[in-house]
Amino acid sequence: MEIRNPYLLFLGDAPDQLAAKTANGVRVWRPDWCIGQRRLPGCNADCAVPDLTIEEAAAAGARTMILGVANRGGFMPDSWIAEMVQAVSLGMDIASGLHTRITAIPELVEAAKAHGRSLHEVRQPTREFSVANGTRRSGKRLLTVGTDVSVGKMFTTLAIERELHARGLAASFRATGQTGIFIAGSGVSIDAVIADFISGAVEWLAPENEPEHWDVIEGQGSLFNVSYAGVTLGLIHGAQPDVLVMCHEAGRPHMRGMPHFPVIDIPTCVAACLEAARLTNPAVRCAGVSINTSRLDEAEGRAFCARIAGETGLVTVDPMRDGVAPLVDAVLRD
Amino acid sequence: MEIRNPYLLFLGDAPDQLAAKTANGVRVWRPDWCIGQRRLPGCNADCAVPDLTIEEAAAAGARTMILGVANRGGFMPDSWIAEMVQAVSLGMDIASGLHTRITAIPELVEAAKAHGRSLHEVRQPTREFSVANGTRRSGKRLLTVGTDVSVGKMFTTLAIERELHARGLAASFRATGQTGIFIAGSGVSIDAVIADFISGAVEWLAPENEPEHWDVIEGQGSLFNVSYAGVTLGLIHGAQPDVLVMCHEAGRPHMRGMPHFPVIDIPTCVAACLEAARLTNPAVRCAGVSINTSRLDEAEGRAFCARIAGETGLVTVDPMRDGVAPLVDAVLRD
Numbered sequence: 068m069e070i071r072n073p074y075l076l077f078l079g080d081a082p083d084q085l086a087a088k089t090a091n092g093v094r095v096w097r098p099d100w101c102i103g104q105r106r107l108p109g110c111n112a113d114c115a116v117p118d119l120t121i122e123e124a125a126a127a128g129a130r131t132m133i134l135g136v137a138n139r140g141g142f143m144p145d146s147w148i149a150e151m152v153q154a155v156s157l158g159m160d161i162a163s164g165l166h167t168r169i170t171a172i173p174e175l176v177e178a179a180k181a182h183g184r185s186l187h188e189v190r191q192p193t194r195e196f197s198v199a200n201g202t203r204r205s206g207k208r209l210l211t212v213g214t215d216v217s218v219g220k221m222f223t224t225l226a227i228e229r230e231l232h233a234r235g236l237a238a239s240f241r242a243t244g245q246t247g248i249f250i251a252g253s254g255v256s257i258d259a260v261i262a263d264f265i266s267g268a269v270e271w272l273a274p275e276n277e278p279e280h281w282d283v284i285e286g287q288g289s290l291f292n293v294s295y296a297g298v299t300l301g302l303i304h305g306a307q308p309d310v311l312v313m314c315h316e317a318g319r320p321h322m323r324g325m326p327h328f329p330v331i332d333i334p335t336c337v338a339a340c341l342e343a344a345r346l347t348n349p350a351v352r353c354a355g356v357s358i359n360t361s362r363l364d365e366a367e368g369r370a371f372c373a374r375i376a377g378e379t380g381l382v383t384v385d386p387m388r389d390g391v392a393p394l395v396d397a398v399l400r401d
Numbered sequence: 402m403e404i405r406n407p408y409l410l411f412l413g414d415a416p417d418q419l420a421a422k423t424a425n426g427v428r429v430w431r432p433d434w435c436i437g438q439r440r441l442p443g444c445n446a447d448c449a450v451p452d453l454t455i456e457e458a459a460a461a462g463a464r465t466m467i468l469g470v471a472n473r474g475g476f477m478p479d480s481w482i483a484e485m486v487q488a489v490s491l492g493m494d495i496a497s498g499l500h501t502r503i504t505a506i507p508e509l510v511e512a513a514k515a516h517g518r519s520l521h522e523v524r525q526p527t528r529e530f531s532v533a534n535g536t537r538r539s540g541k542r543l544l545t546v547g548t549d550v551s552v553g554k555m556f557t558t559l560a561i562e563r564e565l566h567a568r569g570l571a572a573s574f575r576a577t578g579q580t581g582i583f584i585a586g587s588g589v590s591i592d593a594v595i596a597d598f599i600s601g602a603v604e605w606l607a608p609e610n611e612p613e614h615w616d617v618i619e620g621q622g623s624l625f626n627v628s629y630a631g632v633t634l635g636l637i638h639g640a641q642p643d644v645l646v647m648c649h650e651a652g653r654p655h656m657r658g659m660p661h662f663p664v665i666d667i668p669t670c671v672a673a674c675l676e677a678a679r680l681t682n683p684a685v686r687c688a689g690v691s692i693n694t695s696r697l698d699e700a701e702g703r704a705f706c707a708r709i710a711g712e713t714g715l716v717t718v719d720p721m722r723d724g725v726a727p728l729v730d731a732v733l734r735d
Contacts (some may be wrong), residue, residue: 126477184459199627199628199663200628200659201627201628201659201662202626202661243446257596258595258597259595259596259597260595260596261592261593261594261595262591262592262593262594262596262599262631262632262635263592263593263597263632264596264629265596265631265632266627266628266631267628271499291680292632293533293534293535293600293638293639293680293681294532294533294534294535294597294600294601295532296634296635296638296677296680297596297599297600297631297632297633297634297635297636297638298596298597298599298602298631299631300624300634301596301630301631302631302633303626304414304627304631320537321437325534325535327536328535329534339676342673343630346625346627346630347627401442
C-alpha cells in the first residue's frame with residue numbers, strides 16, 4: 068500500500084472538529100499534500116484548506132481522497148458512497164481510516180475496478196508478515212513509547228522526523244496507526260496484525276538501511292496499559308531501537324478509560340521499556356521525555372517538565388510549546 | 402466452538418510419529434475420548450488406539466474426526482478430502498489443526514451443510530473479542546510461562562489440572578493452542594487473534610468463576626522470545642494469574658531456531674514474568690519451576706532440578722519423571 072498524494076480530505080457530515088481529527092492531523096503534518104477538503108451539508112469540521120467539489124479536486128490534481136473522519140454509528144450514508152464513486156470515476160484512489168470497510172461496498176468496488184483505481188483500508192494490513200527473527204539490522208532506529216495510549220507519541224515522532232530533516236539528516240517516519248499512515252503515505256496498522264506477527268511486521272516496516280539513516284517509529288499503547296501491552300512489547304522487540312523517547316500526558320487522572328488503573332510513573336515506565344528493548348538491542352538508551360502539558364497552564368507545564376527532568380535525569384520537553392530540538396540533541400549525542 | 406467427543410483421530414499418511422504429535426497428545430491426555438484412529442496407506446504413525454474405518458468409527462459413536470496431523474507441504478490430498486466428506490456424511494464434525502483451511506474445500510463445505518455438521522478450524526478464532534479492561538475477576542488462576550517456546554507448558558498445565566482434580570478440587574484447563582484445544586474441546590488459538598485483542602481474548606477464555614475454582618491456563622511463547630513476546634505479555638495481563646509456574650527445557654543450546662539468542666536464565670525470566678503479571682494482579686507469585694529434562698540422563702536431570710531449586714528458592718520438578726504433586730502443594734500453599 069502506497070497512498071498517492073496530493074490528497075482531497077473528505078470530511079462528510081462530521082458533526083464536530085473532533086470527528087475530523089485524523090484529517091486534521093494529515094493537514095497539520097502534510098500541508099503540501101492537502102489541496103482541499105470536501106464537506107457535505109451538516110459538516111461542522113474545518114481543516115482550513117479550500118472547499119472543493121470532487122470535480123474541482125480532480126481538476127486540481129488530487130490523486131487520493133482521504134476518509135479521515137468518523138462516520139456515525141458505523142453506518143455509511145448513501146451520500147458518502149456517491150461521492151466516493153464519483154472520486155474513483157474521476158481518477159482518484161480512496162484511502163479510508165473507517166472501521167466500516169469500503170471494500171465491502173459493491174458499487175464502489177465495481178467503480179474502482181472499472182477505472183483501475185485502488186481502495187486502501189488503512190486499518191487493515193494488506194500483506195502477510197513473517198514471525199520476527201530478531202537479527203540485527205543496519206541503520207539507526209528511534210521508537211516512541213509512552214505511559215499510556217493517546218499521550219502524543221505520533222506528534223512527538225513526527226516532530227523528531229521534521230527536526231532531523233531540518234538538520235540535513237536522513238530520516239523516515241514509520242507509521243503504525245491510521246493517521247500516521249495517511250501522513251507517511253504507507254505503514255502498518257500494527258494493532259490489526261495477527262498476534263504472532265506483531266514484531267515481524269515491525270521488522271518489515273523498519274528494514275535494514277544505511278548506517279546513518281534514522282527510522283523514527285511511531286509507538287503504540289503502553290507496557291502498562293493492559294489492553295494493548297502485547298502490541299507495545301512486539302513493537303519494541305521488532306523495532307530494535309537504538310533510542311527510546313518516552314511520551315506522557317501531564318495531569319491524566321488514570322489510564323485512559325480505566326479508572327481502576329493509576330497512570331504509571333515515568334521512571335518505572337522508562338526502566339521497563341529499556342529492559343524490554345535490550346533483548347534485541349543491548350545498547351538501547353532513553354534519550355528523553357516528551358510531555359503533553361495541554362491540561363496545564365504554561366507555568367504549571369514548565370514546572371512539570373522541570374520536575375520530570377529532575378526525577379529522570381533526562382531531557383524533558385513539551386514538543387508543542389518548546390519543540391523537540393533539545394530532544395534531538397540528546398538523540399544524536401552518543 | 403465446542404468440539405464434541407468422542408473423537409476419531411485421523412492420521413492420514415503421516416510419514417512419522419512426529420507428524421502425528423498433536424493427535425498423540427490428545428490420546429495421551431484424553432484417552433477416554435479417543436475411540437480409534439484412521440490411517441491411510443503409507444502412514445507410519447500410531448496412536449495406539451484401534452484402527453477403524455470411517456464407517457466403523459461412526460458406528461462406534463465417534464462425533465468428531467480430529468485432523469491432528471501435519472499434511473505434506475500444505476497440500477490436501479484427494480484421499481483426505483474423500484475421508485472427510487464420508488465422515489460428515491456419517492454424522493461426524495471435523496476439527497482441523499492444519500494450516501490449510503478445510504473450510505476452503507467446496508465439496509466438504511457442501512457436504513457438511515447438507516448433513517448439518519460443523520467444520521472447526523482450531524487455529525482460527527471463531528468469534529470477535531473485546532479489548533481487555535483488566536477488571537479483577539473472582540476465581541483463582543494459574544498460568545504457565547516459560548523461558549522459550551516448546552519447553553513443556555501444555556504438558557505442565559495439563560498435569561497440574563489432573564493433580565488438582567485428583568485432590569478433589571475444581572479446576573479447568575484453558576487451552577490457548579491447537580493441541581490444547583483438542584484436549585479441552587474448546588479454547589482460543591491465542592497467537593491467531595488480532596493483536597489488539599490478545600489480552601481481551603484471555604479475559605474471555607478464563608472468565609469470572611467460583612472463588613475456589615482454579616483456571617489452569619496454557620501459556621504460549623516467552624517474554625524473551627522476540628518472535629512471540631507480545632502474545633506472552635497479553636496472555637499474562639489477560640490471565641490475571643494468582644500463580645505462575647515457570648517452564649524450561651534443560652540443556653537447550655539457544656532460543657529455538659535462533660542461534661543468535663541465548664536462552665534466558667530462569668531467575669531473570671521469573672522476575673520479568675512476575676513484574677509483568679503484577680499489573681493485573683499485584684499478589685501474583687511464582688509457585689515453582691517445571692523442567693523438561695529429556696535431553697539429560699536421570700542423574701543429570703536430578704542434578705539440574707536441584708541446582709535450579711537452589712538458585713530460585715522454588716519447588717522444581719521434572720513433571721514427566723516426578724509428577725507435579727510437589728508443585729501443586731506449592732500452588733495451594735498460601
